[in-house]
Amino acid sequence: MNIVVCLKQIIDYEIPPRAFRIDRQKKKPAMPDASLVIGPFDENALEVALQLREKAGGGRITAVSMGPESAIEALRKALAVTADEAVLLSDPAFSDLDPFGTARVLGAAIKKLGGADLVLTGRQSGDWDAGQVGQLLAEELGAPCVNFAFRAEPGGDGRVRLYKETPGGAEILEAGTPVVATVTNAETNQLRLAKVRDLMAANRKPVPTWSAADLGLDPAALAAGRIEVLDLYVPTYDARCEFVTGETPEDKASALARRLVELKLV
Amino acid sequence: MDLSNPMREVYWNITGKNLMYVLLVPVLVAFFRGFYSKYRLWKIGRPTRRRDNWRRRLAGFFRGAVVQEKNFRDRYSGWMHFFIWGGMLVLFIGTANVALDEYLGVPTMEGLFYLYFQSLVLDVFGLLAIVGLAMALYRRYVVRPPRLHRTPQDAVFLGLLLLVLVTGFVIEGLRIAVTEDPWAAWSPVGWAFAAAFRATGMAAETMVGLHRFSWWFHLALAFAWIACVPYTKLTHLVTSPANIYMRSLGPKGRLEPINLETAEFLGASNLRHFTWKQLFDLDACTECGRCQDACPAHATLKPLNPKAVVLDLRDYMHEYGPLYLRRAQDDPWAAPAETPDGRPVPVMVGAVIAEDALWSCTTCRACMEACPVEIEHVPAIMDMRRFLAMDQASMPEGMADAIRSLETRGHPFRGTGGARTDWLQGLDVPVLDLSAGGGTRGAAGGAGADGAGPDADFDVLWWVGCAMAFDERNQKVARSLARVLHRAGVRFAILGNREKCTGDAARRIGHEYLFQTLAGENVATLNQALGNGRPRRIVTACPHCYNTLKHEYPDFGGHYDVVHHTEFIRELVDSGRLKLDGEVRETITFHDPCYLGRYNDVYDAPRKTLKDLSGAEVREIERARESSFCCGGGGALVFVEERIGTRINQTRARQAAETGARTVCTACPFCMTMLADGLKTTSGDEVQALDLAELVDRATAPAGPAAVGAGTGASPGDGSR
Numbered sequence: 001m002n003i004v005v006c007l008k009q010i011i012d013y014e015i016p017p018r019a020f021r022i023d024r025q026k027k028k029p030a031m032p033d034a035s036l037v038i039g040p041f042d043e044n045a046l047e048v049a050l051q052l053r054e055k056a057g058g059g060r061i062t063a064v065s066m067g068p069e070s071a072i073e074a075l076r077k078a079l080a081v082t083a084d085e086a087v088l089l090s091d092p093a094f095s096d097l098d099p100f101g102t103a104r105v106l107g108a109a110i111k112k113l114g115g116a117d118l119v120l121t122g123r124q125s126g127d128w129d130a131g132q133v134g135q136l137l138a139e140e141l142g143a144p145c146v147n148f149a150f151r152a153e154p155g156g157d158g159r160v161r162l163y164k165e166t167p168g169g170a171e172i173l174e175a176g177t178p179v180v181a182t183v184t185n186a187e188t189n190q191l192r193l194a195k196v197r198d199l200m201a202a203n204r205k206p207v208p209t210w211s212a213a214d215l216g217l218d219p220a221a222l223a224a225g226r227i228e229v230l231d232l233y234v235p236t237y238d239a240r241c242e243f244v245t246g247e248t249p250e251d252k253a254s255a256l257a258r259r260l261v262e263l264k265l266v
Numbered sequence: 267m268d269l270s271n272p273m274r275e276v277y278w279n280i281t282g283k284n285l286m287y288v289l290l291v292p293v294l295v296a297f298f299r300g301f302y303s304k305y306r307l308w309k310i311g312r313p314t315r316r317r318d319n320w321r322r323r324l325a326g327f328f329r330g331a332v333v334q335e336k337n338f339r340d341r342y343s344g345w346m347h348f349f350i351w352g353g354m355l356v357l358f359i360g361t362a363n364v365a366l367d368e369y370l371g372v373p374t375m376e377g378l379f380y381l382y383f384q385s386l387v388l389d390v391f392g393l394l395a396i397v398g399l400a401m402a403l404y405r406r407y408v409v410r411p412p413r414l415h416r417t418p419q420d421a422v423f424l425g426l427l428l429l430v431l432v433t434g435f436v437i438e439g440l441r442i443a444v445t446e447d448p449w450a451a452w453s454p455v456g457w458a459f460a461a462a463f464r465a466t467g468m469a470a471e472t473m474v475g476l477h478r479f480s481w482w483f484h485l486a487l488a489f490a491w492i493a494c495v496p497y498t499k500l501t502h503l504v505t506s507p508a509n510i511y512m513r514s515l516g517p518k519g520r521l522e523p524i525n526l527e528t529a530e531f532l533g534a535s536n537l538r539h540f541t542w543k544q545l546f547d548l549d550a551c552t553e554c555g556r557c558q559d560a561c562p563a564h565a566t567l568k569p570l571n572p573k574a575v576v577l578d579l580r581d582y583m584h585e586y587g588p589l590y591l592r593r594a595q596d597d598p599w600a601a602p603a604e605t606p607d608g609r610p611v612p613v614m615v616g617a618v619i620a621e622d623a624l625w626s627c628t629t630c631r632a633c634m635e636a637c638p639v640e641i642e643h644v645p646a647i648m649d650m651r652r653f654l655a656m657d658q659a660s661m662p663e664g665m666a667d668a669i670r671s672l673e674t675r676g677h678p679f680r681g682t683g684g685a686r687t688d689w690l691q692g693l694d695v696p697v698l699d700l701s702a703g704g705g706t707r708g709a710a711g712g713a714g715a716d717g718a719g720p721d722a723d724f725d726v727l728w729w730v731g732c733a734m735a736f737d738e739r740n741q742k743v744a745r746s747l748a749r750v751l752h753r754a755g756v757r758f759a760i761l762g763n764r765e766k767c768t769g770d771a772a773r774r775i776g777h778e779y780l781f782q783t784l785a786g787e788n789v790a791t792l793n794q795a796l797g798n799g800r801p802r803r804i805v806t807a808c809p810h811c812y813n814t815l816k817h818e819y820p821d822f823g824g825h826y827d828v829v830h831h832t833e834f835i836r837e838l839v840d841s842g843r844l845k846l847d848g849e850v851r852e853t854i855t856f857h858d859p860c861y862l863g864r865y866n867d868v869y870d871a872p873r874k875t876l877k878d879l880s881g882a883e884v885r886e887i888e889r890a891r892e893s894s895f896c897c898g899g900g901g902a903l904v905f906v907e908e909r910i911g912t913r914i915n916q917t918r919a920r921q922a923a924e925t926g927a928r929t930v931c932t933a934c935p936f937c938m939t940m941l942a943d944g945l946k947t948t949s950g951d952e953v954q955a956l957d958l959a960e961l962v963d964r965a966t967a968p969a970g971p972a973a974v975g976a977g978t979g980a981s982p983g984d985g986s987r
Binding site for chain 1: 656657659669674676685779
C-alpha cells in the first residue's frame with residue numbers, strides 16, 4: 001500500500017501570545033529565532049500512517065511538504081520516525097498559495113509519485129487553520145475524502161478502514177483506494193519518538209526538491225490563486241478597573257446605574 | 267622442655283600430616299577454577315581503564331577495604347564485620363606462621379612472638395571472630411532487618427565458619443589439657459576449653475583421640491569453606507577489595523559519553539554492552555542491602571531495588587554468561603538467543619530487569635554512596651535506560667514530552683506557554699548580546715540598563731537554567747538571586763534566549779544523542795561568551811546545570827570555572843560583599859539536593875550561610891548530607907507522574923517536617939518543585955520551601971517594612987505574574 005502524508009512546517013504553536021511578534025509591513029510573523037515544527041494534526045496523520053503500515057505488515061510511506069527550504073527539517077523528522085521517503089515541494093511560485101493552489105501542487109506531486117492508495121493530511125494546518133487542503137486535494141485526485149479520521153487499518157479487498165471521530169463515539173468507514181483522509185488528534189495517534197539510529201540515518205537520506213517546473217505546473221496559473229494578506233496583528237485585550245463610590249449602599253447603587261447608562265451598557 | 271623458651275610442639279599428636287597437602291590440591295583446584303570461570307565471564311564486558319593512578323587507588327583501598335569506613339556508618343555491622351574478617355585474617359596469618367616455622371625454619375612458634383602473637387593475639391581474635399559470627403547470626407535470624415535476605419547459603423557458610431572456629435579452640439583446649447602446657451594462660455580461650463575438658467573427667471587417651479579427630483575435622487571444614495569461596499557470596503573476600511581498588515576515580519557526576527558516530531550499539535541490553543568492570547561489580551556484591559535501605563524508590567514501594575538489580579544481573583550472568591562465551595557468528599554484540607537445550611534466554615532489559623524499575627531511578631546516587639564496596643549502580647541503570655531511550659525510543663510519557671520539547675524548544679517544559687526571559691521583567695538583569703558587536707543589553711521591558719561595550723563588562727556569567735526561567739515558583743528564586751547579586755555589587759550577565767537546557771534531563775533519561783546536540787550548542791555559545799578577555803566564572807542556582815557544566819561539558823570541549831549559588835553566596839559573605847544583617851526569624855532545615863551534595867560534595871556552604879542568618883535556628887533532618895533522601899525529581903523524574911507506590915516528595919517532606927522546622931531550605935529548582943508540592947500535600951501551609959537565595963534575599967533586603975512575604979520572595983514593586 002502506498003501512503004502519502006502531507007506535512008506543513010509551521011512556527012512553534014507553543015509560543016505564548018505575548019512573545020509573538022509580527023512585521024506589520026510585510027504582514028508576516030517576525031520571529032527569526034522561533035522553532036519550526038510540524039503542524040500538530042499533520043503529526044497525527046504521520047502516526048496514523050505508521051500504524052497502518054505496521055498493521056498491514058508492509059507498505060510505503062512518502063512524506064510530502066510544500067514550503068520553503070527549511071521545511072526539509074520537517075521531512076527529516078518524518079524520515080526519522082521511518083517514513084520511507086520524502087519530497088520537498090519548493091518554488092517561489094508556491095508561496096502564499098490559497099488552499100486551491102496548495103491542493104493543486106500537492107496533487108501534482110502525488111501524481112508524479114505515481115499516485116497513492118491513501119493520502120493523509122492533518123485536519124487543518126496549525127497556523128492558518130483553514131482546514132480545506134485535504135478536501136480540495138481529494139477533489140484534485142478525484143478520490144473520496146474522509147474527514148476527522150483518527151485511525152486507519154487495512155480493510156477487506158484492498159480497501160482502507162478509517163475510524164472517524166463523531167460526538168460520543170466513532171464511525172467506521174471502509175473506502176476503496178485511492179482515498180484521502182484528514183486526520184484529527186486522539187490518544188492513540190500522538191507521533192512516536194524517533195529511535196536514535198533512525199534519526200541519524202534520516203540525516204543522511206537524500207530528500208529531492210521538486211519545483212513548479214518539475215511538477216509541470218505553470219507559475220502564472222498558480223499566481224492566480226495567491227492569497228493577499230490585508231492586515232495581520234496580534235489582538236489585544238484591554239481591561240480597566242473603575243471604582244464606583246458612594247456614602248451609602250443606595251448611593252453606590254445609583255452611581256453604578258448612572259455609570260452603566262453612560263457607558264451605554266444598560 | 268625448656269621453660270625459658272616458650273613454645274609448643276607443632277603438629278603434636280598428628281601423624282600423616284602430609285595428607286593435608288594431598289587434600290589441599292582439590293581445594294585449590296576448586297578455588298582457582300571457580301575464579302577462572304568468573305574471570306571469563308567478566309571478560310565478556312567491554313574494556314575500560316581501572317588500573318591507572320595507583321596511589322589514589324591504594325589510598326581509597328586503605329579507607330574502603332582496610333579501615334572499611336563505609337562499613338562503620340552502621341556501627342553494629344561495622345564491628346561485626348571487622349571482628350569476623352579481622353579474626354579470619356589474623357588466624358590465617360597465624361596458620362601461615364606455622365608453615366613458616368615448619369618449612370622455612372622461621373622461629374614463629376617459640377619465644378615471645380609465640381606467646382604474644384601466636385598464642386594470645388590469635389586466641390583473642392579467634393574469640394572476636396566468634397563474637398562477630400554470633401552478632402551476624404543474631405542479626406540475620408533474630409533481628410531480621412529487611413535489607414538482609416536469608417538464603418541457605420548464608421546459614422551454611424556462617425555455620426561452617428563458626429564450626430571451624432569452635433573446633434579450633436577444641437583442638438587447642440585438648441592439647442593444653444593433655445600436654446599440661448605451661449604457657450596455657452597465654453591462650454586464654456584454649457585454656458578455658460582445656461579446663462572444661464578436664465572438668466568432664468575425660469580420660470587422657472580419649473582426649474588424644476578426640477584431638478586427632480578434631481584436628482582433621484577442623485581441617486576438612488576449613489578446606490571446604492575455602493573451596494566454597496568462588497561459588498558463594500564469599501567471593502567477596504577477593505572481589506570486594508579488588509572492586510574498591512578499581513573504583514571509578516572520575517568526577518562522580520560524569521556519565522561516560524557515547525561516541526555516537528562509531529557506536530555499534532546504544533546503551534546496554536545484554537552483558538556484552540557493559541564494561542568488564544560493570545560485570546565485576548556484580549560479583550563484588552556482599553548482599554548487605556545498604557543500597558536497598560538508601561534507595562528512595564525502594565522506600566516508596568517502586569519496583570526498583572538497587573540490590574535486586576545487582577543480584578538479578580549477577581544471577582543472569584552466572585546462568586547465561588557462559589553462553590555468551592561462544593561468540594555469535596553474525597552480530598558480535600548480540601546476546602545468545604537460546605540455551606543448548608532450546609530454552610530461550612530471557613531478555614536482560616525488560617525481563618531480568620523490569621523497565622519500570624529502570625524508570626524509577628532518580629539517579630540520586632544514594633545506593634552508590636552507601637555501598638561499602640563501591641559498586642556503581644547508577645551508571646549501569648543509566649546504560650540500560652540509554653538502550654530503552656535511544657534504541658527502543660521507549661520511555662514514560664512525561665519524559666517523552668520533555669524530549670519532544672527539548673528537541674524543538676531547547677527546554678524540557680512542554681506547554682509552559684512562557685518565554686525564557688519572562689522572569690526578569692522589571693529587574694535590571696543584563697542579557698549578553700552575542701550577535702556581531704557583542705555587549706549586553708537591558709532586559710526586554712527592563713530598566714534598559716545597557717552594559718554595552720564590545721567587551722561586555724561582566725565578571726560572572728549567570729547560567730539561569732530552564733527550571734528557573736520557566737517554572738513560576740522558581741522564577742521567584744531567580745528574582746531573589748538577581749537582587750542578591752546586585753546588592754553584592756556583582757557584575758553579571760545572562761545569556762537570555764541563547765541559553766538552552768544543559769541537557770541533563772535528556773542525558774538522565776538516557777537520550778545521549780539529544781544531550782550531545784544540546785551540549786554542542788551550549789559549549790559553542792559559552793565559549794563565545796566567555797572566550798575573550800579576563801577569566802570569568804559561571805554561577806548557577808541549579809545543581810543539575812552545575813554538575814553538567816562542571817563535569818560533563820569538558821568531554822565536549824567546554825572547560826569552565828563553575829560555582830553553585832550556595833558556594834558563591836558563601837564567598838560573597840566571607841569576603842564581606844554581602845552583609846546578612848536582616849533578621850530571618852525562622853526554624854530552618856536544609857534539604858541536600860543530590861546533585862549538589864552527593865554528586866559534588868557541597869554540604870557546608872549552604873549550612874554555614876543558614877547559621878549566619880540572624881534569628882534563624884537550623885535543624886538537621888535525620889537523613890542529611892551523604893545520606894540525604896532524594897526529593898524524587900532527579901533523573902528527569904520531575905517530569906513524570908509518579909504512578910507506582912507512595913510519593914517520594916511527600917516522604918521527604920514528612921522527614922523534613924519532623925524536625926519541627928517551619929522552613930525547608932533547598933538549593934535546587936527541582937527539589938523546590940517537588941518539596942513545595944510535597945509539603946503542601948502533607949502539612950498544608952504549615953511548612954514552606956524556600957531556596958537559600960530567597961532567605962539571603964530577606965537577610966540582605968534594605969531596612970524598612972518586611973520586604974518579603976512568606977514564601978513569595980517577592981519585594982514590593984515586583985510585577986507579579
